Amino acid sequence: MRYDPSEIEPRWQRSWDEQDAFRTPHDLATLRRKPKFYVLDMFPYPSGAGLHVGHAEGYTATDVVARHKRMTGHHVLHPMGWDAFGLPAERAAMRENIHPAIITERNVDNFRRQIRRLGFSYDWKRELSTSDPAYYRWTQWIFLQLMERDLAYLAEVPVNWCPALGTVLANEEVKDGKYVETGDPVERRDMRQWMLKITAYAERLLDDLDDLDWPDSVKEMQRNWIGKSVGAEIDFVVDADGRAGDGESFTVFTTRPDTLFGATYCVLAPEHPLALRIASDDQRAAVTAYVEEATQKTDLARTDLAKSKTGVDTGASAIHPVTGARLPIWVADYVLMTYGTGAIMAVPGHDTRDHEFARAFELPIVEVISGGAQPIEDEAWTGEGHAVNSDFLDGMAVDGAKQAMTAWLEEHSAGRARVQYKLRDWLFSRQRYWGEPFPIVHLDDGTVVPLPADALPVALPPIDAYKPTPDGRPPLARAGDDWLMVELPDGRRGVRETNTMPQWAGSCWYYLRFLDPLNAEQAFDPELEKYWLPIDLYVGGVEHAVLHLLYARFWHKVLYDCGVVSTKEPFQRLFNQGMILGSSYRDLDGKYHHPSTVEERDGAFFAPGDDRPLDVQIERMGKSKLNGVDPMDVIAEVGADTVRLYELFMGPLEQTKPWQTEGVEGIFKFLGRVWRTVVDERTGEAAAHLVDEPADSAPELNKLLHQTIRKVGDDTEGLRFNTAISQMMIFTNAVTQADRVPRSLLLDFCKLLSPYAAHLAEELWSRLGGDGLVCQQDWPSYDEELVAEDLVTIVVQVNGKRRDEFEVARGADREALQELALATEGARRFVGDSTPRKVIVVPDRLVNVVV
Ligand code: ANZ
Numbered sequence: 001m002r003y004d005p006s007e008i009e010p011r012w013q014r015s016w017d018e019q020d021a022f023r024t025p026h027d028l029a030t031l032r033r034k035p036k037f038y039v040l041d042m043f044p045y046p047s048g049a050g051l052h053v054g055h056a057e058g059y060t061a062t063d064v065v066a067r068h069k070r071m072t073g074h075h076v077l078h079p080m081g082w083d084a085f086g087l088p089a090e091r092a093a094m095r096e097n098i099h100p101a102i103i104t105e106r107n108v109d110n111f112r113r114q115i116r117r118l119g120f121s122y123d124w125k126r127e128l129s130t131s132d133p134a135y136y137r138w139t140q141w142i143f144l145q146l147m148e149r150d151l152a153y154l155a156e157v158p159v160n161w162c163p164a165l166g167t168v169l170a171n172e173e174v175k176d177g178k179y180v181e182t183g184d185p186v187e188r189r190d191m192r193q194w195m196l197k198i199t200a201y202a203e204r205l206l207d208d209l210d211d212l213d214w215p216d217s218v219k220e221m222q223r224n225w226i227g228k229s230v231g232a233e234i235d236f237v238v239d240a241d242g243r244a245g246d247g248e249s250f251t252v253f254t255t256r257p258d259t260l261f262g263a264t265y266c267v268l269a270p271e272h273p274l275a276l277r278i279a280s281d282d283q284r285a286a287v288t289a290y291v292e293e294a295t296q297k298t299d300l301a302r303t304d305l306a307k308s309k310t311g312v313d314t315g316a317s318a319i320h321p322v323t324g325a326r327l328p329i330w331v332a333d334y335v336l337m338t339y340g341t342g343a344i345m346a347v348p349g350h351d352t353r354d355h356e357f358a359r360a361f362e363l364p365i366v367e368v369i370s371g372g373a374q375p376i377e378d379e380a381w382t383g384e385g386h387a388v389n390s391d392f393l394d395g396m397a398v399d400g401a402k403q404a405m406t407a408w409l410e411e412h413s414a415g416r417a418r419v420q421y422k423l424r425d426w427l428f429s430r431q432r433y434w435g436e437p438f439p440i441v442h443l444d445d446g447t448v449v450p451l452p453a454d455a456l457p458v459a460l461p462p463i464d465a466y467k468p469t470p471d472g473r474p475p476l477a478r479a480g481d482d483w484l485m486v487e488l489p490d491g492r493r494g495v496r497e498t499n500t501m502p503q504w505a506g507s508c509w510y511y512l513r514f515l516d517p518l519n520a521e522q523a524f525d526p527e528l529e530k531y532w533l534p535i536d537l538y539v540g541g542v543e544h545a546v547l548h549l550l551y552a553r554f555w556h557k558v559l560y561d562c563g564v565v566s567t568k569e570p571f572q573r574l575f576n577q578g579m580i581l582g583s584s585y586r587d588l589d590g591k592y593h594h595p596s597t598v599e600e601r602d603g604a605f606f607a608p609g610d611d612r613p614l615d616v617q618i619e620r621m622g623k624s625k626l627n628g629v630d631p632m633d634v635i636a637e638v639g640a641d642t643v644r645l646y647e648l649f650m651g652p653l654e655q656t657k658p659w660q661t662e663g664v665e666g667i668f669k670f671l672g673r674v675w676r677t678v679v680d681e682r683t684g685e686a687a688a689h690l691v692d693e694p695a696d697s698a699p700e701l702n703k704l705l706h707q708t709i710r711k712v713g714d715d716t717e718g719l720r721f722n723t724a725i726s727q728m729m730i731f732t733n734a735v736t737q738a739d740r741v742p743r744s745l746l747l748d749f750c751k752l753l754s755p756y757a758a759h760l761a762e763e764l765w766s767r768l769g770g771d772g773l774v775c776q777q778d779w780p781s782y783d784e785e786l787v788a789e790d791l792v793t794i795v796v797q798v799n800g801k802r803r804d805e806f807e808v809a810r811g812a813d814r815e816a817l818q819e820l821a822l823a824t825e826g827a828r829r830f831v832g833d834s835t836p837r838k839v840i841v842v843p844d845r846l847v848n849v850v851v
Contacts, residue, residue, distance in 0.1 A: 045082075046104060054621075072778075085131045159189055169186060218576065238317070239319055261391060321412070339422070437458045670732065711724065830851075
């Protein structure tokens, strides 16, 4: 009668299902009787590869929270669904020549089976899939709301075109000139595309970050992405010596109007409409050649700081708005058409890029802000100081000079205050099949009409091949005329839009559909939204810091403006789980070996039949490195409860940490010990130390139980799952050593264990004679007085220096003390990513970590 999760776990999963144990009530009268807690995972893209240990980490964390919140008197919304549209399914469809819907369904079935095997307490009645027409009907409906508010428009825009995929990509999907997912090269092209005006929300997306309980790093990434710059626009009149373009003007954007007297030349982006027009006869050929070359480069290659500056003189000048001096106008590709006005005034004395350019082309450099340590010809001074050589600004500090100059410009109608954002409108169409069709018809006369809401969903038609047409139109152009040609209710005729929406669309609002997934009349009932929103805890990987999390906030704000949702923000609290790394083993030839084939001898690792030690690395898990861990393999060996506990015991949730097989074994042994506190392994009967006596008949154990109730409750609430588990280990060890253990103590302990080792807790609860399901019990309360007694303060040192302290029950064992110490803020800060060389534990007093 050993602890056998393979027998216990499926049995309790069946029982939960049969009793509908995790069903969240739907009717408002019932809901309003209790406070709510909405805890959400970033739903997965159901890839063919199946679940990995990173999914299981975040999902276990939210499951523990969901189970704990139910036990503390909340209605909990804890749903799961599928971000099911997307490129990989479409590519697999091309390869295997089957419909992407079939591939998606296959992958979803696999994901669902794997997730269910972990015993998560999702309300499966709310499962949804973004590729289901009953779902994307409402995605299309939200698009109509965007249209109605002039937030969706068609525009001829320079796009990131990926020839290998035959589609455009969003800026966010391109890095270093390559598609981030596949590494395929991306080039620039002009195309007519759907755009969403996210820029209209830039200021609110920025401001409302302040009130969110999110990691600072993610807020900072969003701030940088939005990229607000406060400055001024300044107008320059062109002096082209009486040629074309003479007397025309252009506007520059600057964050440093205070340096206007230091402007010694101007630069236009190669795509600037004036660039060719103002070129002098001598320079025209050179400018034309330069412009042609520059437009082939990506923005990134052009703004690369390391690269030497190139440019060409137009031969024309600009008139300085204050002094009337003639400044040469250059064309150079370090100025981008996509930012500001596509033109700058160059101040080489105080801008590094301009300085480098001026040095390369022997343009004048003037100091207008004092304070630099080097002569201004040698280095630009970008710091603070006072205005010099600047007429009426002289003597003013930078901030004052900015204001004075902006006021002067406004007064003389030569410029104005201006706020600029790096954020661009969101390119919202893709030339793909497996996405939401747009609810849009193009009439013969060129008008673009949105379909009425009752014409939704516009379902994806079947087509014969999932690739662009030979003449380069999107795959949907392959649909038959019965899909393509539409007659509107008023009799006008037209052709359907053949682009589809990007994968981000479906994930922009899925958290709202979970509230009311079967509603056929509305996207969701607004009363349910008022009850459930905002989301109390949203857990997922940091890779979504700018894309999904910014897009979803944008849509939410639009829905707020439409009066459809009642909160300004969807995700009140965000938590990023840390990445789980794997150990990889590589030989001298660079070939990776699977960990199961590797042999350990005297602390070194070898491939069979080879006596040269392997290079062991802790790194990102990856197929090619053979260091991935399949959670299903681990479950098959040690069960889901061990995987759940290990995922959380590895370290603080937010930390990056390696998967270690010994750690998994340690947890399995711990659960075996828990099992034996209730079951006598030889007989299968109740353990001999169990007695039917009141809890206070074992005062020491009772005290420890109360301390454990407090610690596990507080730590679970604070998402410090690893230390909650340590405390349960302390309690278990004490019980193991006791001769007499009142049954009621263990019944309470099962409740604490239940959110974590959900199956084992049910099994022991029922064996101890508990009523019903342990997951449906109330969380136990603790006695303050008992908790206060017998606590000791443990000092945490790193390399002998005091860095933190924590309280724990007297007599806690070494292993638990070490775990609790390593988890403290102080230890984490000073130990960092390094592995401790030694940990010295003095029970009841101190833990010293040596690194
Ligand atoms: C004069 C100046 C003087 C500038 C100085 C800086 C320092 P951020 O902060 O990123 O908004 N700039 C403006 N538009 C540009 C474009 N399309 N391509 C490349 N550079 C551009 O940067 C704003 C500054 O970047 C602007 O202020 C401008 O240079 C440059 F001592 O104007 B500045």
